[in-house]
Amino acid sequence: MKPITRIHSRTAVLADENIDTDRIIPARFLTTTERAGLGKLCFHDWRYQPDGSDNPAFPLNKPEAKGCSILVAGRNFGCGSSREHAPWALLDYGIKAVICSEIADIFRNNALKNGLLAIVISDAEHNWLLSHPGLELTIDVRGQFIALADGGHVPFKLEAFARHCLLNGVDQLGYLLQHADAITTYEQQLEHAA
Amino acid sequence: MSAKTLFEKVWDAHVVAPETADTPAILYIDLHLVHEVTSPQAFTELRERGLKLRRPDRILATLDHSTPTLPAAANGERPYANDEAKAQVAQLEANCREFGVELHGWDSNDRGIVHVIGPELGATQPGMTIVCGDSHTSTHGAFGALAFGIGTTEVGHVMATQCLLQRKPKTLAIYVDGHLPKGVGAKDLILHIIGEIGVDGGTGYVIEYRGDAIEALSMDERMTVCNMSIEAGARAGLIAPDDTTFNWLKGRPRAPQGEAWETAVAKWRALRTDAGAAYDREVRIDASKVKPTVTYGTHPGMAIAMDKPVPAARSAQETRALAYMHSEPGKPMQGMPVDVVFVGSCTNSRLSDLREAANILRGHRVASGVRMLVVPGSEAVRRDAEREGLHQVFTEAGAEWRVPGCSMCIAMNGDLAQPGQLVVSTSNRNFEGRQGKGARTVLASPATAAASALAGVIADPREYLTEAAA
Numbered sequence: 001m002k003p004i005t006r007i008h009s010r011t012a013v014l015a016d017e018n019i020d021t022d023r024i025i026p027a028r029f030l031t032t033t034e035r036a037g038l039g040k041l042c043f044h045d046w047r048y049q050p051d052g053s054d055n056p057a058f059p060l061n062k063p064e065a066k067g068c069s070i071l072v073a074g075r076n077f078g079c080g081s082s083r084e085h086a087p088w089a090l091l092d093y094g095i096k097a098v099i100c101s102e103i104a105d106i107f108r109n110n111a112l113k114n115g116l117l118a119i120v121i122s123d124a125e126h127n128w129l130l131s132h133p134g135l136e137l138t139i140d141v142r143g144q145f146i147a148l149a150d151g152g153h154v155p156f157k158l159e160a161f162a163r164h165c166l167l168n169g170v171d172q173l174g175y176l177l178q179h180a181d182a183i184t185t186y187e188q189q190l191e192h193a194a
Numbered sequence: 195m196s197a198k199t200l201f202e203k204v205w206d207a208h209v210v211a212p213e214t215a216d217t218p219a220i221l222y223i224d225l226h227l228v229h230e231v232t233s234p235q236a237f238t239e240l241r242e243r244g245l246k247l248r249r250p251d252r253i254l255a256t257l258d259h260s261t262p263t264l265p266a267a268a269n270g271e272r273p274y275a276n277d278e279a280k281a282q283v284a285q286l287e288a289n290c291r292e293f294g295v296e297l298h299g300w301d302s303n304d305r306g307i308v309h310v311i312g313p314e315l316g317a318t319q320p321g322m323t324i325v326c327g328d329s330h331t332s333t334h335g336a337f338g339a340l341a342f343g344i345g346t347t348e349v350g351h352v353m354a355t356q357c358l359l360q361r362k363p364k365t366l367a368i369y370v371d372g373h374l375p376k377g378v379g380a381k382d383l384i385l386h387i388i389g390e391i392g393v394d395g396g397t398g399y400v401i402e403y404r405g406d407a408i409e410a411l412s413m414d415e416r417m418t419v420c421n422m423s424i425e426a427g428a429r430a431g432l433i434a435p436d437d438t439t440f441n442w443l444k445g446r447p448r449a450p451q452g453e454a455w456e457t458a459v460a461k462w463r464a465l466r467t468d469a470g471a472a473y474d475r476e477v478r479i480d481a482s483k484v485k486p487t488v489t490y491g492t493h494p495g496m497a498i499a500m501d502k503p504v505p506a507a508r509s510a511q512e513t514r515a516l517a518y519m520h521s522e523p524g525k526p527m528q529g530m531p532v533d534v535v536f537v538g539s540c541t542n543s544r545l546s547d548l549r550e551a552a553n554i555l556r557g558h559r560v561a562s563g564v565r566m567l568v569v570p571g572s573e574a575v576r577r578d579a580e581r582e583g584l585h586q587v588f589t590e591a592g593a594e595w596r597v598p599g600c601s602m603c604i605a606m607n608g609d610l611a612q613p614g615q616l617v618v619s620t621s622n623r624n625f626e627g628r629q630g631k632g633a634r635t636v637l638a639s640p641a642t643a644a645a646s647a648l649a650g651v652i653a654d655p656r657e658y659l660t661e662a663a664a
Contacts, residue, residue, distance in 0.1 A: 017511045018393055018493050022625040027606045031260055031278035033234035033285050035346075045627050074511065076394040079427060079493070080625060082329040083232065084345035102394055105429055106329060110345035159361060160216050172347075173243075176355040179211060179220055183248075183357055186210045186222055 001115050003169035006140050007096050012060050012068035013133035019073055020080035021107065025089040027081075038085055039092030064134055069096040072129045076100075078107025078118075087111040097139050099146070101126035112162040113172060117141070125154045141166050197468035199365050200434050201400045204340040204465070208323045210357055218359040224322040226352045227308045228255040228295065230286040231606075232327025236350035237289040247293050248356045254317055255290050256298040257283050258307045260607055263569050263596035272300075275608030293353075306572020306598040309333040309540035313417065314574050316446025320435035320462040325352055330540045330622065331430075332423040336416035337443070338435035338465045340400070343424065363429045364474035366399035367467075370407040372481040377656035379550070380415035381542060381620065381639035383407070384422045385487040385497040387479055393495030396428030399475065402467065403433050407481035413442040414546040421541045422622050425494035434466045486654050488527050489624045489637040491515035496624075500528040500642070500652055518626055519634050520616075527636065527652050533615035535566040535593075535647040536629070537640050539603035542620035543571030545578050547640040552584045554644035554658045555591040561650030566593035567609065569601040593647070605629045618646040 029041045047058045054061045060068075071090075077100045078086060087110050090098070097117035111118040117139060121129075129135065136149040141163060146154040158166070165172060198206070205221070213219035233255070240246070247253060260279040266272045274280040290297035298305045304315060309330055312318040318334045324341035325331060327349045334341035348358055368391075374383060388395070401423050403416075411419065416433050423431025440459050443449045450458040485499035492515040498504065506523040507513040516523065520530075537543070537551050548570060560566045568588045570576040576598055579585055585595045602609040603621035605628065611617045613632025620643050624635035638646070641655035648658065 015510070016514070017509065018495075020493065020623075020625045022623070022628050026627055026631070027604045028275075028610075030231050030606055031276065031282045033238075033282055035235050045631055076397070076427070079393060080329065080623060082327055082343035082345055084235075084327075084347060087345075102397060104394070104427055105397060106343055106345060106424075110347065113345065113347040159218070161218050161359065164216065172359060173239075173351055173354060176220065176351055176357055176359065179357070180355070182210050182220070183222070183355060187356075190222075 001165070001169050001171065004115055004117070004166045005142055006138055007070060007117060008138045009069040009096070011070045011072050011129065011133055011135045011137055012065040013072045013130055014059055015074050015130050017074035018076045018079055021078060021083050021086040022080055024078070024086040025083065030083060030085055032085070035088050037092065038089035039094065042089040042093035067094070069094055070099065070137055070139065071095045071097065072099045072133070074100070074130065075102050075126070077103050078111070079104040082106045082110070084110045084114070087114045087116045091116050099126070099129060112166070115166065117166070119146070119156045121146070121154055121156050197471035199467045199471045199473060200338060200402055200432055200465055201340065201365050202471070204321055204323065204338070205362060207321065213362060218361045220357050221323060221360045223325050223352050223356055223358060224252060225312070225317055225324045226253045227312055227324065227326035227328070227331065228253055228349070229258050229308050229326070229328065230282045231259045232346050233349055234282065234285050234289065235346045236353055237293065239350045240293070240353055245354045247295065247353050250294045252356060253295050253353070254298070254312065254315070255286060255295050256305055256308050256311055257286060257300065258598070259600045259604060261599045262607055263599045263601045263609055265597055273608070275606070279607060303573050306575065307540045307543060307600055309417070309421065310543060310571035310575065313337065313413070314446065314572055316443055316449030319443065319449065319458070320439060321465050325358065329424045330421050332428070333417050333421040333540055335420040335423065335430050335432040336413060337439055338432055338462070340430055340432065342430040364399045366396060366401045366428070367473040367476045368401055368403050368479060369405040369476065370403065370479045370481050371405050372407060373410065374407055374481045374484055377641070377659050378484050378486060379639050379641065380411055380418040382487040383481065383484050384419045385489065385494065385637060386484045388422065388426045388494050389487065389497035390479065391426050391477060393425065393493045394427040395495070396423060396426035399428050401426070401428045401431040402473070403431060408433055409436065412546060413438060414544045417544070418541055422494065425622055435462050486639065486642050486656065488642065488652060489635070490519060490521040490527050492518055492624055492626045494622065494624060494637060497637070498527065500654060501526050528654060530636070530652045531616065532564055532618050532646050532651055534611045534617040535560070535564060535643050536569070536602040536617055536619040536621065537643050538567070538569030538571070538601050539621035540571065540600070541622045542640050543569060543575065545575050547620065548575065548579050548584050551640040551644040552587040554641055554655060555593070555648065556587050558591055558648050560592040560647045564647055564650055566591070566647045567596060567602055568593050569596045570598050572598050602629050618643050618652060
């Protein structure tokens with residue numbers, strides 16, 4: 001994974017609460033055996049009309065949302081299934097960060113492991129961002145704050161290890177493999193106890 | 195030694211390296227369940243990095259999500275929804291051969307939904323840590339295991355190291371006091387609970403279900419309850435193991451046998467929350483107040499007793515959800531016309547679920563215009579059901595009796611509802627489009643599903659139970 005220190009973009013807003021992973025990528029597309037190329041399926045049934053053309057009512061189809069890589073979403077984004085296809089699809093679609101007042105557990109884990117920033121902020125600040133789409137923001141991973149163009153700062157907390165991995169491009173599997181001896185010791189204790 | 199909750203006992207026993215301010219705990223995983231949808235990219239990563247499975251003996255794979263539920267043709271050809279689904283299944287078969295994983299595939303007598311076969315085989319045991327690239331892994335918590343869903347990257351972590359990096363979650367005790375009324379079951383209870391605490395009421399927590407009403411549940415019912423923990427956002431849901439658990443597990447193929455069984459049970463009996471142990475949060479539910487419960491919106495937290503009026507929308511999203519479902523504020527869900535009825539999924543596809551539906555259907559016909567699909571959770575469930583003649587009850591009632599799989603719960607195998615159709619479903623998610631683009635899902639118990647199939651509208655199963663018992 002490439003290190004990520006900051007992300008700068010205008011915001012796009014999907015204000016709905018409880019946007020589940022089936023809405024992010026419908027289950028019928030999960031027959032793939034690849035990670036790549038899922039962006040065209042992201043928000044599929046919301047984003048396209050039945051004839052395959054863009055749905056003008058889908059907020060991310062609006063001209064002002066084009067090119068935005070920071071998504072401000074309604075509370076409890078990513079609820080539902082554990083499919084990692086959801087963050088894969090969002091990243092391939094061009095989303096690099098999701099800001100929310102609450103993000104579902106498994107989705108947040110999956111997102112951070114793929115370098116998709118999953119940022120939780122307070123209700124009041126979240127509500128303000130929801131009602132102001134198109135803001136220019138910089139997300140500073142090292143400093144753990146969102147910088148607004150008017151000089152305002154919104155703090156957030158990332159789990160310390162996830163932040164370390166983002167900043168340094170740490171391969172978490174590599175980190176786990178370094179603990180092979182401790183795992184072997186644990187397994188020997190298990191066998192012994194059995 | 196300080197008093198511990200059940201969760202803490204299981205967690206502490208699996209810590210390879212404790213968490214620090216800078217690093218999560220390294221948690222050992224006893225059992226890794228694998229299916230075709232969330233594993234291919236993990237196998238690819240292992241192959242690319244030249245890694246092997248650390249403990250192939252701790253992995254169990256099956257085919258369930260992309261698999262057709264219609265039988266193979268005479269030439270052995272299976273009616274896959276598309277070539278990609280077929281290729282995905284072939285990929286898991288090839289991966290299991292290459293990496294030496296035990297696969298309960300098409301030729302196995304034990305194939306089935308991953309969360310049905312783990313317990314059936316006795317692979318799921320009290321005190322274990324169990325993961326799967328599937329959010330409904332919480333099902334296995336019914337045995338007092340710490341079981342939760344993970345993404346594909348983590349599937350790769352467990353394959354290569356048998357461990358996961360985890361921060362310790364908070365604990366939530368849900369006490370269910372009293373007794374469930376007659377004709378009200380585990381599905382009604384868990385829908386009621388999620389309706390009470392909300393679709394994100396469990397986020398950040400591991401739930402322990404406790405109390406008289408929980409202890410009175412059978413294992414099948416406990417699995418139904420724990421299965422839907424994730425629908426409240428919880429990482430996992432557990433129930434302390436007891437004689438109900440031990441009696442259910444005894445003699446199963448992977449359960450300890452003989453002397454080892456006695457030793458195991460003695461150890462498992464300690465898997466209870468100590469007196470004085472503290473939870474981060476506690477909720478109390480009165481079982482006697484639970485009625486046949488259904489969902490009326492597009493997430494499982496929008497659940498209500500079927501005879502109660504649907505509440506007014508409190509947000510733009512709820513307005514949209516009610517419009518999508520054609521649910522009318524002020525009117526109960528009971529009586530809403532039904533197009534499709536689905537009995538199946540890791541929530542409600544076990545033998546007792548099928549019996550519950552069959553008891554209502556026996557000797558009757560599904561209402562005209564209603565399509566009913568009954569999909570057993572595993573080959574073992576299918577065999578047992580057919581031995582009892584349940585398949586005949588279903589087919590004579592006009593329902594379709596299928597071969598095991600996830601089927602219309604996730605609708606990625608070709609079993610799906612048409613746009614606008616209303617499905618009364620014993621599955622776990624009523625998200626927009628979950629059972630087919632534009633399909634409207636009402637979650638319900640197997641009894642409610644069967645009663646609704648007969649009535650052609652959402653119906654209270656208690657009215658049919660009296661008749662069946664008479």
